[in-house]
Amino acid sequence: MFTASAAPSEPRPTAWAIRVHDLGQARAFYGELLGCRESPPAECALSFDFFGTHLAVWPDDTDAPGVAPGPLDACLALPQWRNLAQRLMAAGTRFEVPPHCEQEGRAGERWTMFIRDPSGNALEIRAVGGAAPRWH
Template sequence: MLKDRDSAAIVGTKDLARARAFYGQTLGLEEAPASGEGVAMFRTGKTVLCVYPSDFAGTNKANAVVWGVGDEIETIVSDLAGKGVTFEQYDMDGVTFAGGIHRAGDFRMVWFKDPDGNILHLNSGD
């Protein structure tokens, strides 16, 4: 039924203009032509990220969006830190944390929040 269909991530925002700036300028995503006054659509790889107004923005306590960025994770984290992004630190058994990056063996993970508090995740998977 859905196995051959594309999917997209969707996150809520209380301030669409602020979200457009964060996802477009801070994260460097390109806004898609399908965007409009009431919704912002961003291209991310072969998918899209939809950002829409919601009074419940940022209330989810789990990952909202995840990107597998491979070996570029350190470069991306450095770039984001230079743009003022702060990274979350979570305590997990067998995982170390340094420079905004969690490490479990060779696997690296990063969490940060958008301006509404939605949790965004990067990892060294592809």
């Protein structure tokens, strides 16, 4: 499992809630591919530690409270981000925006990638600063 802390100046949500088409696909994507630890669900169908934030996963056919309107966001340490990016590429993941660096070598350097889960939920996974991974 990956864990990461956001920069102290960044507010972090304490929980996300999403709807999915297939709970088995969600379990494989979040638990196996992303490496998020599954925890016992409370009122939702599945529950994960999404890089330090609770993620409640609901089937499409339920009335899920507080479903995420925009992308889920995770900020990882650069070695964790690099490891996850390599694992996603090896798995043939389709990237909305492939792993890359913005402002490389300058203040505000930020590594980012955007993907979607099997149900179309958007995820932004990023890291701030550090040594540059090479992709070719």
